[in-house]
Amino acid sequence: MxxxxxxxxxxxxxxxxxxxxxxxxxxxxxxxxxxxxxxxxxxxxxxxxxxxxxxxxxxxxxxxxxxxxxxxxxxxxxxxxxxxxxxxxxxxxxxxxxxxxxxxxxxxxxxxxxxxxxxxxxxxxxxxxxxxxxxxxxxxxxxxxxxxxxxxxxxxxxxxxxxxxxxxxxxxxxxxxxxxxxxxxxxxxxxxxxxxxxxxxxxxxxxxxxxxAGDSPARGRGGPGLIAPLVAAGVGLALGAMDLLVLAFAAERHHGDAVVAWVLAALSAGSAAGGLLNGAVTWRVSARVRLPLLAVGLGLALAAAGLAPGLVTLTAAVACAGFFVAPALTTAYLLADEMAPPERRTQAGAWVNTAVNAGISGGTAAAGLLVGRLPLGVCFALAGGVTLLTALACAVQRPRKAVSTTGGPVPEPLTAPRDAGEPAVR
Incomplete structure (x- = not known):
């Protein structure tokens, strides 16, 4: 250490x-x-x-x-x-x-x-x-x-x-x-x-x-639970849907394929900026509290992108959505790491990875089925709405207590320690 x-x-x-x-x-x-x-x-x-x-x-x-x-x-x-x-x-x-x-x-x-x-x-x-x-x-x-x-x-x-x-x-x-x-x-x-x-x-x-060697890590019942993977799946769904919906927007407005690359580059730039800012902030609330709020921000930004009247406003909305992507995924990894016992930390992070990738595949497939059958703005709103639902499910799920090797309960920390910026969280 x-x-x-x-x-x-x-x-x-x-x-x-x-x-x-x-x-x-x-x-x-x-x-x-x-x-x-x-x-x-x-x-x-x-x-x-x-x-x-x-x-x-x-x-x-x-x-x-x-x-x-x-x-x-x-x-x-x-x-x-x-x-x-x-x-x-x-x-x-x-x-x-x-x-x-x-x-x-x-x-x-x-x-x-x-x-x-x-x-x-x-x-x-x-x-x-x-x-x-x-x-x-x-x-x-x-x-x-x-x-x-x-x-x-x-x-x-x-x-x-x-x-x-x-x-x-x-x-x-x-x-x-x-x-x-x-x-x-x-x-x-x-x-x-x-x-x-x-x-x-x-x-x-x-x-x-x-x-x-005598270590006594706290053991969670069922590992990290469903909170982090659930929100990670919602983030992945938003990303998968967004890629296809941006492509459909460009085709509908008769823009070239090169435009799609620039819009998605704005998504990545927003995500990088949000991720670095999220890491630099000294948070006073736990990852358990922050995670659904970040998913709400992503869902609202994605739904708002469907209201964009033109390419410039769409790019701005997509960049705003990206601003929540890396922070949400980072917080999901932090929460998974925090809730998992030490001997399962790698596996806990892998479950978040799996959830993100499954969400991307599912979001792309669902958007492909909806595009052409519903107005594009409705498709954006539905994708954002599903992300909001995962945030709601995370917010109402009661945290499970860990059980130590000595049999006593170990309560989940909900606030950050006074001397740290992050509570004791691909």
């Missing part, structure tokens, strides 16, 4: 934690793979098979196994430690991606083979995001520093998913799209190796070893 930081901690103080920069850089390098692999698989399979339907199916198989098996892979990290669990996953994942790249390098690949390789590769994807958030908790026990670390982590991860497709676009100008898959394999292998070799990770004990 770090030494206490005098005064108000900053993002610079987070990066000055022992081994933080090395570990964080390695985790980001590995996570960049996830920012480029989706588009690379889509382009490579389309070129190899000549079928968009096959490409969509292969990518869906990769996404399904990657997302929905993430909590189970994270449980392996909690049980055996990151060094023991992550490295075999990363090497297997990289090897399967390499095989997929080789299979799609030339035309004529068999669709069943591509589907099997993609599904297997997704199933082995190492949960680097949840693992890095667990490492932040190991690096410091100061709530204010943890809040800033999680905010910095969320914003950096979002920037990877913005820059990843741009890198793929540059790469396919000189190489076949399959090279993007190969680059993903290299990034996840190198990044994960560097991550697990960092002293911050190398010294982490698996949960079983901690309990054997």
């Amino acid at each position: 770090s030494q206490p930081v005098a005064g108000r901690p900053s993002y610079a103080a987070v990066l000055r934690l022992p081994h933080a920069r090395r570990t964080f850089a390695a985790a980001l390098l590995g996570r960049l793979s996830y920012g480029i692999v989706g588009l690379s698989v889509m382009l490579a399979v389309t070129r190899s098979t000549g079928s968009y339907a096959v490409a969509g199916t292969v990518l869906a198989l990769f996404g399904a196994t990657s997302v929905f098996l993430s909590p189970f892979r994270a449980a392996l990290v909690d049980r055996h430690g990151p060094r023991t669990a992550l490295l075999p996953m990363a090497l297997l994942h990289a090897g399967l991606l390499g095989a997929l790249a080789a299979a799609t390098w030339r035309p004529g690949a068999a669709a069943p083979v591509l589907g099997a390789l993609a599904a297997a590769a997704g199933a082995a994807a190492p949960p680097l995001g949840p693992s890095m958030r667990a490492v932040w908790r190991e690096l410091t026990d100061e709530p204010a520093l943890i809040q800033r670390a999680f905010s910095l982590d969320s914003v950096a991860e979002e920037m990877l998913f913005v820059s990843g497709p741009l890198l793929v676009g540059a790469l396919v100008q000189i190489l076949p799209p399959a090279a993007g898959i190969a680059a993903s394999a290299l990034l996840v292998a190198v990044g994960t190796c560097a991550f697990v070799l960092s002293p911050a990770v190398r010294n982490m004990r698996p949960a079983a070893a901690g309990r054997a």
Whole structure:
């Protein structure tokens, strides 16, 4: 654990934690793979098979196994430690991606083979995001520093998913799209190796070893509960719906496709600004209280976007909606980390990741069914309304008490400690 930081901690103080920069850089390098692999698989399979339907199916198989098996892979990290669990996953994942790249390098690949390789590769994807958030908790026990670390982590991860497709676009100008898959394999292998070799990770004990040594963590009944994943799913639904609704808005007003990229860039810019501001503020209310309020802000901004009379006002409304995205996700991660016992922290974060991605898929699918059947403003309002409903469900859900290993109840903290900016929370 770090030494206490005098005064108000900053993002610079987070990066000055022992081994933080090395570990964080390695985790980001590995996570960049996830920012480029989706588009690379889509382009490579389309070129190899000549079928968009096959490409969509292969990518869906990769996404399904990657997302929905993430909590189970994270449980392996909690049980055996990151060094023991992550490295075999990363090497297997990289090897399967390499095989997929080789299979799609030339035309004529068999669709069943591509589907099997993609599904297997997704199933082995190492949960680097949840693992890095667990490492932040190991690096410091100061709530204010943890809040800033999680905010910095969320914003950096979002920037990877913005820059990843741009890198793929540059790469396919000189190489076949399959090279993007190969680059993903290299990034996840190198990044994960560097991550697990960092002293911050190398010294982490698996949960079983901690309990054997006499640790007595508080054990929550049912882990982190449904609050954080529920709101994360609502945020994901808003994001998935927003992408398609912005595209429909541009088509309806006869704007070009390039306009969509600029509007979604405003979403990312708003999210980054909101995330950094959220991390810098010294909050006096708990993550449990803040989370539904942030979801309400996102839902209202999304509904208001449906009233935009033109492109400029739509862009402003989308940027306002983005202002709540990173803070909501960061707070969901903080709440999951706060409510989970120490031996399940990686898995708790993975459940939030799974909920976000499931929400994005569901939001995109629902928006696709509604667009063309209902006015666009109504579609925006419905997407915002569903996000508001998740906030309401979170607000009315009574927090469950944790149970310590000695049998006594451990009440959930609802206010921040007097000397910290964050209560004791991809």
